[in-house]
Amino acid sequence: MASRGPSLPRITDVAALAGVSTSTASKALNDTGQLREETRERVRRAAEQLGFTPDSRGRALSSGRSFTVGLITTDSSGRFSIPIMLGAEDTLSAGEMALVLCDTRDDPLREQHYLRSLVSRRVDGIIVTGRRTEPRAPIDVPIPVVYAFSPSTDPADISVIVDDHGGAASTVQHLLSLGRRRIAHITGPATHHSAQVRAAAAVATAGSSLVGEPMHGEWSERWGRHAVDVLLRSNPEIDAVSCGSDQIARGVCDRLRELGRSVPDDIAVTGYDNWSVMALASRPPLTTVDLELEELGRRTANLLLDAIAGSPHPGEMALPTRLVTRESTLGT
């Protein structure tokens, strides 16, 4: 309707310039059909000369695929879903797939709205992700779906999650290997699945080297600082603290320093998440667990591509974490 100046060249323009039919032009540009090499070349030159870019709307309609996948996230702040998104986009864009972003802001109405929109766009697949590790209700669409970070409650769905148990175990293992035998665990709310899992892993791995019960509080520096006060009152002899997040660990380090306890000489501290702004700014920098979320995003995208291609791999896949050692356990 609104004439956008001289509209972009269509394949018929290319065909006309090359002196062939549109079907021949299509075959030439897509390397299909039976054509003389000289003809192909002529068409290619014509396309080049006109600056022809195929209209993917036409292609989508014709091929039955939209070469688009939707990403639904509940995590506006993006602390976790951003890296996942970037990883997914990395993989997808290599396959000429576009990623459309939908942030539900945890509103079921918005989620419904976005689902309708994605279905109406006939996206080839959908990635669902969130900011919590709690399993979530599956979405109901006639399109392949992969859940990332927050798995689906339906085990028949495809979910990719972080191996939180292994991650927490690796920090405690690390502390044990350094000879620490009086280890405390300070983490987030007991109502959070991730805090639960990490605490359970710490308990299981430390065994008799764990001092007291895991301490649950907020995911904040303030709680880290406060927990240190409580902890040292009842257990002044601890030699390590395994924390459920980098924020907590940073608070722990700050408070220990203020109390004159040296980290890591007196007490080693580990964080969790490898959130660089916390882990690196902490004094000292934190030994922590990297969730490898970009890799998780890439794996998610690959699983989705497989499902789109017709060979889904259902089930829950837990990806390994990576222990990053820094001064908070190793000294300088």
Added chain:
Amino acid sequence: MASRGPSLPRITDVAALAGVSTSTASKALNDTGQLREETRERVRRAAEQLGFTPDSRGRALSSGRSFTVGLITTDSSGRFSIPIMLGAEDTLSAGEMALVLCDTRDDPLREQHYLRSLVSRRVDGIIVTGRRTEPRAPIDVPIPVVYAFSPSTDPADISVIVDDHGGAASTVQHLLSLGRRRIAHITGPATHHSAQVRAAAAVATAGSSLVGEPMHGEWSERWGRHAVDVLLRSNPEIDAVSCGSDQIARGVCDRLRELGRSVPDDIAVTGYDNWSVMALASRPPLTTVDLELEELGRRTANLLLDAIAGSPHPGEMALPTRLVTRESTLGT
């Protein structure tokens, strides 16, 4: 090709069920054309019954619009572009527009790749954003473009930026209004446009109340701490520090507290960015400048929609910031 089970109903199915032609069905569902209300209703019921969702690929082809806009960002980390993205998505999704995400990772090759992809998708418009406030080279596409945060170097393009000058001025103004007359400014690298602008604003606003020259360093807590040492050595009498970022301000607060100076009683401190993880975790919490990036994203999207609709508003539009006052200047 791959039969995705019973494929989704098309408008012809709806038409058949309602006993009308496809054109009538289309008109009924879009509230266009001349139809008896009873006919419309019958078609609507048929669509409802079949769970019909119009295929936007067909619609895109037919209407000449794709109802999609691309977002190109160079800012993988997302500290600035995420809120902008969310704001834009907010506005766009209300208009049934989808947002496809392209992270160039500052690689010109990737940028080219994404531009080709967006043009081939015939997106209705493009938003370009980055992590620095430096003007950037415009992109060359036959599609409406709006630049957000990083303006285009071409003044004829549409750019939406933050009023950094006003923001920095507002913190100094605030300090002056509290009676502070010996104000220092600690900020980021002199090579950064934003540091330059903020420093210039501080100088201009503070006038003779500015102590020494603006101090340039990294955007880090470490630099904030170090700068305090340097500053107090030469100017022990200061009563306020205006910082170029929340990270720097947090470092400043930490060091001042370690040196026994009270914030804000002895020395008031202001940050910049209202990055909650820094501004709220700081002791004390920071008075700072909120960039209102979500609003910037919304404005950007609206300008883009205007441009798509054929009435662009060229030029550079600077959006006001918002001063957020907390304990670092007001006490408890």
Added chain:
DNA sequence: TTCATCAAGGAAAACGTATTCTGGATTTTC
């Protein structure tokens, strides 16, 4: 010479929707 084979490329249909055009039926007007 005749028939089968094959290479090369064109014609036509398909994808799903929106829109313009057209024609029949009904109502209005004189």
Added chain:
DNA sequence: GAAAATCCAGAATACGTTTTCCTTGATGAA
């Protein structure tokens, strides 16, 4: 009661590709 206006809905076409099918001419074999 005939002509004009109005209402309603279907037919046809367009959007830009891809793909299937078909035609043509050439080549080879019998």
